[in-house]
Amino acid sequence: MKLNKKPKHIVILTGAGISAESGIMTFRDSNGLWENHSVYEVASPDGFQRDPELVHRFYNLRRQQLLSGEVHPNPAHLALSKLQEKFNGIVTIITQNVDDLHERSGSRNVIHMHGELLKMRCIETGRSLTIKKDIHATTPCPCCLKEGNLRPHIVWFGERPMHMDKIDTELHSCDLFVAIGTSGHVYPAAMFVDTARERGVQTIEINLESTQISDSFDFHLVGNASVETEKFVEELLT
Ligand code: NAD
Numbered sequence: 001m002k003l004n005k006k007p008k009h010i011v012i013l014t015g016a017g018i019s020a021e022s023g024i025m026t027f028r029d030s031n032g033l034w035e036n037h038s039v040y041e042v043a044s045p046d047g048f049q050r051d052p053e054l055v056h057r058f059y060n061l062r063r064q065q066l067l068s069g070e071v072h073p074n075p076a077h078l079a080l081s082k083l084q085e086k087f088n089g090i091v092t093i094i095t096q097n098v099d100d101l102h103e104r105s106g107s108r109n110v111i112h113m114h115g116e117l118l119k120m121r122c123i124e125t126g127r128s129l130t131i132k133k134d135i136h137a138t139t140p141c142p143c144c145l146k147e148g149n150l151r152p153h154i155v156w157f158g159e160r161p162m163h164m165d166k167i168d169t170e171l172h173s174c175d176l177f178v179a180i181g182t183s184g185h186v187y188p189a190a191m192f193v194d195t196a197r198e199r200g201v202q203t204i205e206i207n208l209e210s211t212q213i214s215d216s217f218d219f220h221l222v223g224n225a226s227v228e229t230e231k232f233v234e235e236l237l238t
Helices: 014-018 046-049 052-067 075-086 166-171 191-196 227-236
Strands: 008-013 090-095 113-123 128-130 150-154 176-180 203-209 219-222
Touching: 008 075, 008 191, 014 075, 014 227, 046 052, 052 113, 075 090, 075 227, 090 166, 128 166, 166 191, 176 191, 176 227, 191 203, 203 227, 219 227
Parallel strands: 008 090, 008 176, 176 203, 203 219
Antiparallel strands: 113 128, 113 150
């Protein structure tokens, strides 16, 4: 990989593939089901309205897995946190992941565009709260004290991703764009590479295989995120 010029502001978009080696299943790997559920059942406003208890149970299990002590950041998360610490310039991480593995590896100011598993939101006030215990359809909201007003702080299908203004500013000011472990099936994240590329920004894809957006990237590092991200970071830092 020979970059045209040394970058000063890197934007890194991560997807479920970066957490796969930590033991969190990706969406694609589960044949269109997410841990055996149709995504519309557990990741849409309609699904939540139809069966809030099922949706809470689904996210309770995901949260329990994340906090179980069995899930840890892998070398790809650690390499990105090292890059943020040592790089002579700006490194912004935008993630589609709802886990907290970037933060646990030491990364700062991570932009969670699809929300966070360890947060709930009050439907009435819009306030988000950090919650680590199980939530049920009848759990009173600590904010408004009413039952049934808590929902997962997750962007579901049909909802607008979070922090889009900030993301837009980042995509319009970076000079290197990197996508790690994302299939390019979920929009608008799948379009970020084109936004960067239209400005002449160099683009790198790290993935196990080619994706439906691979053609938009200048460089392809094919392999496990843990190995390829470490190599890429070492190259950038030397
Ligand atoms: P995706 O499941 O659609 O695609 C995963 C991609 O990662 C694939 O292209 C696959 O080839 C690649 N991949 C798998 N293992 C890899 C590895 N070891 N190294 C490198 N690449 C690897 O994921 P997506 O594009 O992020 O979109 C799915 C949506 O599902 C996202 O919106 C996300 O919020 C959600 N999701 C999140 C998590 C999480 O928080 N960890 C897990 C599953 C799904």
